[in-house]
Amino acid sequence: xxxxxxxxxxxxxxxxxxxxxxxxxxxxxxxxxxxxxxxxxxxxxxxxxxxxxxxxxxxxxxxxxxxxxxxxxxxxxxxxxxxxxxxxxxxxxxxxxxxxxxxxxxxxxxxxxxxxxxxxxxxxxxxxxxxxxxxxxxxxxxxxxxxxxxxxxxxxxxxxxxxxxxxxxxxxxxxxxxxxxxxxxxxxxxxxxxxxxxxxxxxxxxxxxxxxxxxxxxxxxxxxxxxxxxxxxxxxxxxxxxxxxxxxx
Amino acid sequence: xxxxxxxxxxxxxxxxxxxxxxxxxxxxxxxxxxxxxxxxxxxxxxxxxxxxxxxxxxxxxxxxxxxxxxxxxxxxxxxxxxxxxxxxxxxxxxxxxxxxxxxxxxxxxxxxxxxxxxxxxxxxxxxxxxxxxxxxxxxxxxxxxxxxxxxxxxxxxxxxxxxxxxxxxxxxxxxxxxxxxxxxxxxxxxxxxxxxxxxxxxxxxxxxxxxxxxxxxxxxxxxxxxxxxxxxxxxxxxxxxxxxxxxxx
Numbered sequence: 001x002x003x004x005x006x007x008x009x010x011x012x013x014x015x016x017x018x019x020x021x022x023x024x025x026x027x028x029x030x031x032x033x034x035x036x037x038x039x040x041x042x043x044x045x046x047x048x049x050x051x052x053x054x055x056x057x058x059x060x061x062x063x064x065x066x067x068x069x070x071x072x073x074x075x076x077x078x079x080x081x082x083x084x085x086x087x088x089x090x091x092x093x094x095x096x097x098x099x100x101x102x103x104x105x106x107x108x109x110x111x112x113x114x115x116x117x118x119x120x121x122x123x124x125x126x127x128x129x130x131x132x133x134x135x136x137x138x139x140x141x142x143x144x145x146x147x148x149x150x151x152x153x154x155x156x157x158x159x160x161x162x163x164x165x166x167x168x169x170x171x172x173x174x175x176x177x178x179x180x181x182x183x184x185x186x187x188x189x190x191x192x193x194x195x196x197x198x199x200x201x202x203x204x205x206x207x208x209x210x211x212x213x214x215x216x217x218x219x220x221x222x223x224x225x226x227x228x229x230x231x232x233x234x235x236x237x238x239x240x241x242x243x244x245x246x247x248x249x
Numbered sequence: 250x251x252x253x254x255x256x257x258x259x260x261x262x263x264x265x266x267x268x269x270x271x272x273x274x275x276x277x278x279x280x281x282x283x284x285x286x287x288x289x290x291x292x293x294x295x296x297x298x299x300x301x302x303x304x305x306x307x308x309x310x311x312x313x314x315x316x317x318x319x320x321x322x323x324x325x326x327x328x329x330x331x332x333x334x335x336x337x338x339x340x341x342x343x344x345x346x347x348x349x350x351x352x353x354x355x356x357x358x359x360x361x362x363x364x365x366x367x368x369x370x371x372x373x374x375x376x377x378x379x380x381x382x383x384x385x386x387x388x389x390x391x392x393x394x395x396x397x398x399x400x401x402x403x404x405x406x407x408x409x410x411x412x413x414x415x416x417x418x419x420x421x422x423x424x425x426x427x428x429x430x431x432x433x434x435x436x437x438x439x440x441x442x443x444x445x446x447x448x449x450x451x452x453x454x455x456x457x458x459x460x461x462x463x464x465x466x467x468x469x470x471x472x473x474x475x476x477x478x479x480x481x482x483x484x485x486x487x488x489x490x491x492x493x494x495x496x497x498x
Contacts, residue, residue: 057337065332068340072328072347079321080397083314088306091317098321148329153402186307 010037024119031114031143032159037150041066045146046123048135063142070145071102073153077160078102085170092179100173101165107137110167116140140164180238183247184215193217197234200224213237259286273368280363280392281408286399290315294395295372297384312391319394320351322402326409327351334419341428349422350414356386359416365389389413429487432496433464442466446483449473462486 014035017025021039028042029035036042045063052062078101082094100106111117117136121129129135144164148156181197188195196219200212211233214224223244225237263284266274270288277291278284285291294312301311327350331343349355360366366385370378378384393413397405430446437444445468449461460482463473472493474485 059337059339064340065343068343069328069332072325076321076325079318083318088308090308091313094314094317153406157402 008037011035013039027115027119031116031163032147033163034151034155041146041150042143045142046119046139048120048123048132048139050132051123051127063139066142066145066149067138068145069148070141070143073148073156074102074141074144074160074164077157078165081161081165092182096179097170097173101168101170104134104137106168107140108134110164111136111140113167114140114163116143179235180242181234184238184241184245187245187247188217194219197237199230199233215241257286260284262288276364276368280365280412281396282412283400283404290395290399291392294391295368295388297369297372297381297388299381300372300376312388315391315394315398316387317394318397319390319392322397322405323351323390323393323409323413326406327414330410330414345428346419346422350417350419353383353386355417356389357383359413360385360389362416363389363412365392428484429491430483433487433490433494436494436496437466443468446486448479448482464490 014022014025017039021043024042024046025036025039028039044061045066047061047063049060049062049064052060054061075098078098079094082097082101086094086097111120116139120135120139144156144160147159151159184195194217196216198214198216200214202212203210209228210226211228211230212224212226213230213233213236215222215237223237223240225233225235225240227233227236263271263274266288270292273291273295274285274288277288293310294315296310296312298309298311298313301309303310324347327347328343331346331350335343335346360369365388369384369388393405393409396408400408433444443466445465447463447465449463451461452459458477459475460477460479461473461475462479462482462485464471464486472486472489474482474487474489476482476485
């Protein structure tokens with residue numbers, strides 16, 4: 001508790017903010033939902049390694065440590081979010097869905113949605129951003145780390161739930177996460193039927209391949225599917241099989 | 250807050266505990282430092298998939314979901330622990346050290362140290378445990394998940410710091426984490442010298458190989474090293490180089 005009160009005192013520093021600090025504090029308030037206690041943390045969070053020019057004890061002062069911390073906190077909060085949202089799904093599904101949510105591209109998109117990208121662009125002042133494809137997502141994780149250190153776990157969790165996770169298309173992600181193949185296998189075991197995944201053909205050249213897979217149940221053809229890898233073709237065939245078998249997915 | 254009070258009411262259930270529940274509650278108190286609020290969570294935490302025999306909505310009732318959650322919480326707490334402990338180390342070091350701490354073998358050992366393995370052995374009642382090498386570590390993660398759901402983040406964090414992380418030989422882990430090769434490269438860049446890693450020989454057969462690597466600075470031999478992989482040999486040579494160059498590690 002005393003730590004929190006100390007943090008609140010830090011907010012009094014805001015009377016000494018210069019113009020750019022005032023602008024950053026306002027932007028943080030807009031994104032995070034509350035004024036920062038310790039603005040330094042947020043200044044660090046937007047400091048990408050490529051614009052970092054200070055060092056201390058041989059360590060470049062950049063947002064990479066905050067990114068490491070934010071990644072772990074984000075992972076924990078998303079893990080719990082999915083744990084609660086899907087009480088009857090196994091840990092394989094939860095793990096897979098989580099890794100699809102906290103991947104770099106998804107985080108990049110969210111950083112743009114919440115306006116973090118604008119702040120980063122300002123920080124880069126005309127330098128070429130395109131060389132750093134993941135900079136938005138990386139900075140979003142660093143922001144999570146800053147919020148965690150500044151405001152503690154509960155505040156940070158609320159921030160992640162209400163202002164980050166809300167932007168995920170969880171249902172869209174799940175459609176591609178469901179392991180249709182294991183659904184088909186589970187079904188076959190329950191029904192004591194023999195299921196076979198048979199590769200019919202591989203076409204294409206060394207750069208683009210197409211696999212064609214067929215599923216038989218007790219020797220009878222049930223469904224087929226295609227894809228750029230064997231796994232994807234099996235998944236596609238299994239999805240068709242699930243539909244034919246009217247399995248809940 | 251009201252959630253916490255409700256949890257406390259759950260503790261009143263303890264008057265109805267049967268003999269084995271009483272024993273479990275006492276063991277949890279011993280391991281976690283406080284009596285459980287909701288004993289059901291801990292019963293679930295020690296239920297390995299191989300001894301699970303109930304299902305609900307097609308999901309086997311086992312500790313795997315709790316393990317998934319506990320893994321994420323443990324990861325976050327260890328991440329912050331290292332972030333604070335090593336203020337001047339970069340995120341590569343922190344990430345690598347963390348993955349060495351929360352690996353299966355290290356967690357197995359800690360589960361044995363805190364006595365969790367005894368509870369698991371009782372649960373298995375003479376069944377063969379050796380088929381499940383990671384069962385102790387898995388269950389430790391599930392226990393973390395149970396503590397988190399039962400008592401919240403702050404309590405769980407304290408539990409992890411005081412009763413799990415304390416058993417890690419962090420200094421021992423770090424010695425093997427330090428990336429000596431990048432230390433040598435950093436030094437050479439700072440000193441504007443040309444560093445070369447040269448493979449001198451590979452000896453051995455298909456099962457056991459030994460690589461021999463030599464480091465030269467501006468063409469002069471500085472140090473050499475050996476190892477079972479090219480990377481290990483380079484690491485060994487770099488360690489010797491760091492010693493000769495008297496670099497801080």
